[in-house]
Ligand SMILES: Cc1cc2nc3c(=O)[nH]c(=O)nc-3n(C[C@H](O)[C@H](O)[C@H](O)COP(=O)(O)O)c2cc1C
């Protein structure tokens with residue numbers, strides 16, 4: 036069994052209450068940090084741990100913290116991004132539902148490290164139960180002296196608030212989140228300035244994902260070195276993976292980074308293999324925004340080595356043959372799934388969620404959605420495939436925020452890796468309405484590296 | 491005095507105050523190397539960054555950190571650094587990206603120029619002509635909206651809007667209270683006045699002048715005449731609300747409309763009040779200064795579009811020639 040740091044006690048009855056959580060070693064990190072460590076020590080420890088942001092971009096958390104500007108006379112803020120709306124990702128919700136105090140504890144330690152006296156947890160609007168759970172947990176922690184004025188007699192004050200969002204995916208983008216938190220329309224800001232210099236109410240702000248903040252707790256408890264022993268290379272520690280799709284055991288798994296993808300899918304410890312005896316066709320490894328890969332490329336690198344669940348290994352091969360860790364939303368497709376339909380479905384999502392500020396994303400997402408709809412419903416053209424690739428290229432990199440890229444990659448990668456299936460939807464339009472393309476050659480052993488490179 | 495920094499845009503160097511944006515530095519140089527700007531408006535704080543037509547390539551970040559920037563960046567919202575090198579029309583990548591942006595901006599645009607009051611002074615027409623492709627690859631129904639009256643003098647025809655947000659910034663910054671914002675999301679966004687509630691403010695008419703397209707038009711001028719048949723004349727009056735400096739647009743003896751004066755970048759020199767704009771349509775109410783100089787690029791002065799003749803830097807470079815192939819074809823065909 037892999038070591039668990041976040042979900043170790045998840046099945047303990049009553050762990051969502053302060054009392055039980057405390058009995059199982061909870062809030063030790065707050066005591067340790069506030070009583071024995073300076074704020075710089077905490078930042079240094081997180082830096083040394085190698086923890087990387089779990090919200091999608093994988094930016095080193097300690098480094099992000101050290102970039103926070105510290106001008107005199109200006110408050111600083113920590114904002115926890117609990118907007119989790121990426122299709123295929125549901126780990127933050129799981130954590131907040133079952134072990135809310137882990138997040139609260141992480142928030143206290145992180146706020147202390149950053150010198151924040153007011154911190155926010157911005158929760159996706161649809162998550163009403165989680166909002167209530169968190170508010171209860173905050174009230175409990177406050178009653179026990181872990182929040183509010185003069186925490187544990189150390190002189191450190193912290194108020195923690197839960198703010199429900201309105202349920203827009205774009206409010207998960209950190210600057211849109213800040214706008215929304217300020218009570219405005221959730222449009223991403225144009226950067227620079229970055230939140231570290233001018234964020235919430237124009238004050239220096241750090242935005243971190245729920246899981247990133249929760250991971251600070253074991254880092255402080257066990258020390259950065261212990262944490263960094265887990266994982267592989269620059270992917271240290273453990274990661275929550277939301278596994279869904281055609282697998283036997285969908286759910287949230289805490290893995291040690293570096294587990295082979297094959298083991299993750301087929302081992303009984305994790306997904307338990309494919310459901311209903313079907314064969315694996317494709318995987319979206321990090322939430323809907325990352326490139327989709329066919330079975331052969333997700334299991335193996337083009338060198339023939341196993342692909343691992345780590346930031347580096349998933350990204351190996353870049354766009355040509357790789358994908359990304361993203362938010363850890365692991366969606367598995369079996370041979371009965373239609374890639375065209377899935378791509379259309381994703382594009383519908385991005386079209387619906389684009390904030391509409393910048394023209395390539397506002398117009399391009401709708402355009403791709405319409406072309407994909409036409410392909411899926413049997414009146415596409417062969418030229419549509421190149422058109423889609425070109426539109427995706429015109430969006431990618433030319434927008435204000437990464438939602439544009441996130442809308443472009445799934446489409447561009449699906450056409451790159453599943454072109455035959457798209458073409459079949461055009462050449463056999465009627466048949467495609469009645470049955471699926473099937474597995475075809477998508478699980479065949481990879482050809483030699485050179486031939487792929489030449490593509 | 492502010493610190494001066496040196497920036498080079500398409501091979502032309504200039505010294506500007508630190509903190510100047512790339513776009514404004516390019517405007518100081520002037521000519522073909524100025525990126526088109528559909529949303530940025532120097533007089534509206536916070537504007538810019540949205541339309542993406544002003545994207546440029548930074549091939550050298552600065553003398554201190556010469557690394558190029560990984561992506562194309564919006565020149566209207568990026569400050570220059572000392573020693574920075576920027577490519578606009580000399581980068582095939584920029585030309586290609588811009589073509590894509592123009593196609594996106596026109597994707598849902600009704601192209602109803604023949605019946606649009608803005609035709610002839612429309613920034614989107616100019617942009618499409620200078621940087622766009624001949625046709626669109628979009629084969630779906632375009633989005634449409636009902637026309638809305640914003641008060642009795644202004645009409646909003648959302649179907650033509652490119653969501654540059656300029657009018658929103660005007661409403662925010664020029665008028666005392668904001669009645670007008672954006673509703674909806676993505677390509678269903680629309681300018682709204684919170685359900686047709688009239689903007690009732692002395693300066694609301696300025697939204698007409700800042701609108702780059704024919705989405706916000708002057709109802710007192712609607713369908714009266716094509717702009718290129720009218721004669722612009724600078725005039726002023728003693729106004730207690732605004733500068734009183736305007737352009738009168740004549741047809742014969744009659745003043746058909748009043749607008750603020752626009753500079754070479756198409757921006758107003760100073761905002762004017764609604765009284766000057768809508769109420770003072772008699773010559774006797776104005777002191778005439780003389781004919782308004784209109785750029786020779788404009789259809790208003792020349793009655794025809796100048797040929798888009800690519801500048802020498804492009805003509806001499808094979809890669810750039812390739813990127814600008816459509817522009818060349820257009821020139822040789824004439
Ligand atoms: C469109 C969009 C949606 C996003 N949604 C989320 C989200 O729901 N949760 C999240 O933690 N990060 C989300 N992010 C990433 C955040 O912008 C930000 O990078 C992250 O919260 C930083 O936290 P981390 O460094 O701890 O990962 C999103 C980004 C984009 C562009």
Ligand code: SF4
Pocket residue numbers: 205222223388389390391392393394396397434435436437438439
């Ligand atoms: S990329 Fe899309 S979501 Fe992001 S700012 Fe632009 S329009 Fe909005």
Ligand code: SF4
Pocket residue numbers: 650651652653654655656657658681697700701702703705706
């Ligand atoms: S109405 Fe005009 S000024 Fe307002 S956003 Fe649309 S195009 Fe811009």
Ligand code: FES
Pocket residue numbers: 526527528529530538539540541542543544545564565566567
């Ligand atoms: S003018 Fe710069 S993005 Fe619109």
